[in-house]
Every structure is written in structure tokens, then in C-alpha cells.
Amino acid sequence: MTFGEINTIVLLGGSRCTAELALYLRDEGKFKYHIFTAPRQLPDVIYNDGTTFKDYLEKNKLPYTVCENINVEPKFIENITNNTLAIGLGEAWSFDKHIIEKLEGRLIDLMGIRLPQYRGGAHYTWQILRGNKIGACNLQVINEDMIQGVFDSGEIVKFKEYLFPVDARIPDDYFNYAVSEEINMIKEFVDEVSKKKTFTPFPLQNNFSMYFPRLHTLKNAFVDWRWNTCDIDKFICAFDDPYAGVSTQLNGQLVRIKKSRVETNDGGFHPFQAGLVYKIYNGYLYIATKDGSVILKNVYNQNGTEVTNTIKTGDRFITPNEWIEKGLSTKIEY
Numbered sequence: 001m002t003f004g005e006i007n008t009i010v011l012l013g014g015s016r017c018t019a020e021l022a023l024y025l026r027d028e029g030k031f032k033y034h035i036f037t038a039p040r041q042l043p044d045v046i047y048n049d050g051t052t053f054k055d056y057l058e059k060n061k062l063p064y065t066v067c068e069n070i071n072v073e074p075k076f077i078e079n080i081t082n083n084t085l086a087i088g089l090g091e092a093w094s095f096d097k098h099i100i101e102k103l104e105g106r107l108i109d110l111m112g113i114r115l116p117q118y119r120g121g122a123h124y125t126w127q128i129l130r131g132n133k134i135g136a137c138n139l140q141v142i143n144e145d146m147i148q149g150v151f152d153s154g155e156i157v158k159f160k161e162y163l164f165p166v167d168a169r170i171p172d173d174y175f176n177y178a179v180s181e182e183i184n185m186i187k188e189f190v191d192e193v194s195k196k197k198t199f200t201p202f203p204l205q206n207n208f209s210m211y212f213p214r215l216h217t218l219k220n221a222f223v224d225w226r227w228n229t230c231d232i233d234k235f236i237c238a239f240d241d242p243y244a245g246v247s248t249q250l251n252g253q254l255v256r257i258k259k260s261r262v263e264t265n266d267g268g269f270h271p272f273q274a275g276l277v278y279k280i281y282n283g284y285l286y287i288a289t290k291d292g293s294v295i296l297k298n299v300y301n302q303n304g305t306e307v308t309n310t311i312k313t314g315d316r317f318i319t320p321n322e323w324i325e326k327g328l329s330t331k332i333e334y
Contacts, residue, residue: 014041121214
């Protein structure tokens with residue numbers, strides 16, 4: 001498989017990867033390029049300093065078009081030629097048949113997971129829950145059977161696997177490391193396309209398929225203090241930055257918690273003690289669990305204000321069963 005004489009690369013999506021790849025294309029000057037993004041993606045924060053996707057595009061004078069539906073966007077459709085390569089990078093749309101056919105195999109999607117093992121959404125949250133530190137980048141041909149955020153079925157054009165650092169614990173750690181791996185692979189791919197490299201696509205091995213649905217932190221993430229210590233810790237980590245944190249109840253009020261670690265030095269506790277704040281030391285809360293302790297650094301109220309220093313020993317975190325059950329039964333669709 002070759003992509004022919006490509007002179008234009010269209011980037012579809014709105015992420016740090018999209019932004020940095022556009023800057024790379026601008027600076028390299030080998031291709032004409034343009035970004036198409038959805039309205040909901042412009043305000044997304046892509047750097048820890050608060051820089052949004054829109055901020056980055058405008059600061060670097062990168063050309064972009066905002067559209068609700070790429071399948072009917074004239075500026076996109078009318079400018080597709082035999083020399084156009086389109087790359088999806090967290091795009092907000094699924095593609096109609098006429099777009100797929102018009103691009104004739106030159107519509108490629110980046111999937112930053114080990115396909116087909118983490119189909120669906122909230123990839124890093126699910127990986128953290130499972131203690132999985134294997135990362136991967138896939139560039140696959142988009143076909144008619146693919147459903148964005150649900151089912152990936154296109155042939156893989158280029159693949160790379162790597163390990164997340166041992167100290168990667170929260171989604172931000174995974175995101176930050178993965179972005180550099182993904183950008184480097186796409187840069188390599190773009191360079192190979194410019195040199196007219198022949199690629200050998202291969203199909204997904206569907207007997208290894210695993211599907212995990214999309215999640216919404218405020219609707220799904222309710223911690224059960226009856227779990228064992230490690231499961232509680234993984235759960236808190238899985239919804240940590242850049243997300244709002246897992247929800248629970250303290251003194252009758254909903255609170256959200258972040259920055260967890262496990263400690264076993266004080267031994268285990270009776271299930272009746274689970275969730276109890278039994279010690280506060282140097283600003284850290286020591287929470288009893290049935291086989292150890294969870295140490296918390298940050299507790300926030302519903303407005304996002306930190307309330308850690310208002311908590312006293314003897315207070316207890318407890319999550320009502322109806323909250324937990326609602327979190328488990330709520331299915332997220334975009």
C-alpha cells in the first residue's frame with residue numbers, strides 16, 4: 001500500500017497531538033495543511049498551564065475550520081483531491097460512506113491504545129483500574145464499519161508499542177507520556193509518506209478484542225469504601241487529573257477526592273471502620289480500609305474548593321449505595 005503523491009495533509013480533531021503535529025507540518029514546510037475541529041473541542045485544555053486547543057492554534061497562527069459535521073463541510077469535501085491525506089486525531093465525528101470513498105484509503109485514524117484490547121473510551125482510566133502499563137499507537141485505515149469511540153475495525157498501517165513509566169499513576173501521567181510517543185510516530189509516518197514508502201496493512205486480531213465503554217467522572221466515579229485498599233487506590237488514581245476526582249460523601253455532603261496512596265504499616269481494620277479518618281498528619285488524611293489505609297492529599301467540595309483542612313479525625317467517608325449503583329448503571333454516550 002502506498003499513498004501516492006501527497007501534497008496536502010488534513011488534520012481532523014482537537015487535541016495536543018493535533019496541535020503539535022500541525023506546528024510540525026508548518027515548520028517542515030513539505031505539505032499544505034489544515035485543521036478541522038468540532039466546537040466542543042476548541043475550549044479543551046491541552047497543557048497543564050491552562051492553554052486551550054484554541055489558544056494554541058491562534059497563538060501559532062495555525063489554519064483551522066470549526067464544523068459540527070465534517071461529512072457536510074464544503075471546505076473539507078470540495079478540497080479533497082488524489083493528493084490529500086486525512087488523519088483523524090481524536091476527531092468528534094464518524095465518517096459517512098461518501099467521505100471514505102472520496103479519500104480512497106487515504107483517511108487514517110490514530111488510536112493510542114493496544115487494539116483491539118481497549119476498544120471503546122476512557123482508555124487510560126480503564127488501564128489504570130487494571131494496573132496495565134503497556135501503551136501503543138496505531139494508524140489504521142478508516143472504513144464504513146468503524147464507529148467513533150465504539151468499534152475500530154480498519155486495517156493497521158503502522159503500529160508501535162511502548163511501556164508507560166513505573167511511576168505513572170494517574171491519567172495525566174499516561175496522557176503526557178503517550179502524546180510524545182504518538183507525535184513521534186506520526187512524524188515518522190508523515191516522513192515515510194513523503195518518501196513514498198510502501199506499507200503492509202494488517203487486520204486486527206478480533207479474538208483478542210476487549211470493549212470498555214466511555215465514562216463520565218461526575219456520573220460514574222463513586223468509590224465504594226468496602227473494596228480492598230489497592231482497588232480503592234486504583235479507583236481514585238483512575239479519575240484523578242485531568243478529571244474531577246471520585247465522588248463520595250462526608251458529613252452529609254458530596255465531596256471529590258484525589259491524590260491517593262496505599263499504606264499498610266498501621267495494619268488492617270474491621271469493615272465497620274472502613275472510610276473512617278483515623279489520623280491526620282502533615283496535612284494528609286489516613287483513611288481506614290479493611291486491609292490497610294488509603295492516604296489522601298486532596299478533598300474538594302462540589303464547587304471545586306479544597307476542604308481538606310476542614311476535616312477532623314473521627315469524620316467518615318461513606319458512599320450511599322444508591323450513588324454507587326447509579327454510577328455503575330449509567331451509560332455514557334456522546
